[in-house]
Amino acid sequence: METIQKIKKLLLCQMPGSACNLRCEYCYITNQNMWNSEIRKLDHSPLEIAEALSVKRMGGICLINFCGEGETLLSEEALELVYEWAKDGHYIEIVTNGTLKKRFETISKYPMEILSHIAFKFSFHYAELKRLNLLEVFFDNIYLMHEAGCSFTIEMTPYDGIDDCKEEILAVCEEKIGAPCHLTIVRDDTQMGIPVMSDKSLEDYYNFWSDFGSSMFDFKKSIYGIKRKEFCYAGLLSLNINLANGNYSKCYGCAPVGNIFEDMSKPIDSSAIGKCAVAHCYNGHAHLALGLIPNLSTPTYSKICNIRLKDGTDSLSEEFKQIYSQKVSDNNQLLTVKEEKAIYRRAAFEEMRVKGKANLKRLVKKVLGL
Numbered sequence: 001m002e003t004i005q006k007i008k009k010l011l012l013c014q015m016p017g018s019a020c021n022l023r024c025e026y027c028y029i030t031n032q033n034m035w036n037s038e039i040r041k042l043d044h045s046p047l048e049i050a051e052a053l054s055v056k057r058m059g060g061i062c063l064i065n066f067c068g069e070g071e072t073l074l075s076e077e078a079l080e081l082v083y084e085w086a087k088d089g090h091y092i093e094i095v096t097n098g099t100l101k102k103r104f105e106t107i108s109k110y111p112m113e114i115l116s117h118i119a120f121k122f123s124f125h126y127a128e129l130k131r132l133n134l135l136e137v138f139f140d141n142i143y144l145m146h147e148a149g150c151s152f153t154i155e156m157t158p159y160d161g162i163d164d165c166k167e168e169i170l171a172v173c174e175e176k177i178g179a180p181c182h183l184t185i186v187r188d189d190t191q192m193g194i195p196v197m198s199d200k201s202l203e204d205y206y207n208f209w210s211d212f213g214s215s216m217f218d219f220k221k222s223i224y225g226i227k228r229k230e231f232c233y234a235g236l237l238s239l240n241i242n243l244a245n246g247n248y249s250k251c252y253g254c255a256p257v258g259n260i261f262e263d264m265s266k267p268i269d270s271s272a273i274g275k276c277a278v279a280h281c282y283n284g285h286a287h288l289a290l291g292l293i294p295n296l297s298t299p300t301y302s303k304i305c306n307i308r309l310k311d312g313t314d315s316l317s318e319e320f321k322q323i324y325s326q327k328v329s330d331n332n333q334l335l336t337v338k339e340e341k342a343i344y345r346r347a348a349f350e351e352m353r354v355k356g357k358a359n360l361k362r363l364v365k366k367v368l369g370l
C-alpha cells in the first residue's frame, strides 16, 4: 500500500444533467418534474477539468465527492473524469444508484492504483430497485466493485412511503451483505428550515428507523436542525464546484465566487465562509466529520461510512479508512483569531448591506404606491 497522503481539501463536484434511469418518489427532480432524458455533455473535456483541479493547483490531494444532478455515471465522460482525477492522486467518492452494469464492468478493468482511489456511495433506492427488478443487479455491482478493490458504503433514504417495507429491507440487507445498510435523512429542500420530510414527529421518525443501527443516521440525527454558529472553513478547505460551467462557491446557499477555468496558472482563490449560510449542516456527516469546523468533536467519516460485511471484510479498504479518518483542518494552516474575526465582520457588513438595500427598495415602492 502506498504511503497515505494528507487530504488538503474536500471538493464537492456536481455533474450536470438531470437524466436518470430511475424515478424515485422522493427525488427532487421527480418532485419538480425536471427530468431530461438527454445526457448533457460537459463544456470542458474531462482532461481540462482534471487540469483545473490538479493536485499541483489544489496544493495537495483532495477528497472529491462526485455527484450528478441525475445519475452520476450515465455519461461516459464521468468515467473519464474519475480516471483522470485518480491518476493524478486524488481520492474520489462517487455517488451512484448502482444499476449501470456496463459502467461498473468498465471500472473493474482499471489498474489497481486507480481502483484503490475510488469509493462508491451506493444510494439504495429500495422501492425503485424492487419495482424495476434491479435488486440483484445492484448488489452484483457492489460486489464487483468490492472484489475489484474499490471501497464503498450503502446509504438508504428512509421515507414514509417505505415504512411497510422496513423488515423486508433489513432482511434483504442481511441476506446480501450480512448487515443493515446506512441511513441518511429525507429532507424537504423546498422549505426554509430544510426540515425532515415525514408525517411522523421527529422523535417517531428517528425511533422508527433506529433498528438499522446506522452510525451515519445516528450522527446525522445528532446535528440535524442545529444552526452552526462556530467558524466554518468551507470555502478555504472545501469548495462546491459546478462542472457544467466551472463556477465554484464556498458551500450550500452561497453565490459563486469564482470559476475553476479562470487563470489556471494560479491557485484557486477562495477564503473561508466563517458564518454558515444555511439553516443547518445537512451533509455534516461528511463536512463536519472531515473537519470543516476545527475542534468540533465528531466520529470519523470512516466510522460513519464503513460496513462490516458477511465475509468478515470491511466495505472500506484500509487505505480509504485512513483517508476518511482525516480532518482537513488538521492538514492545513488555519487562520488566526484576528483573521477569523475579520471574516465575520465582513460577512456581517455584507449582510447589513443586502438587508439595507432590500429595505430601501420596499420603502421606495411604498412611497410610490407600487
Ligand code: SF4
Pocket: 020, 021, 022, 023, 024, 026, 027, 028, 029, 030, 069, 070, 071, 097, 123, 125
Ligand atoms: S437515482 Fe437519484 S437521481 Fe435517480 S431518481 Fe433516484 S434519487 Fe433521483
Ligand code: SF4
Pocket: 228, 232, 233, 234, 251, 252, 273, 275, 276, 277, 278, 280, 281, 282, 284, 287, 288, 292
Ligand atoms: S456548517 Fe456545513 S453547511 Fe454550513 S458552511 Fe459549514 S460545511 Fe457548509
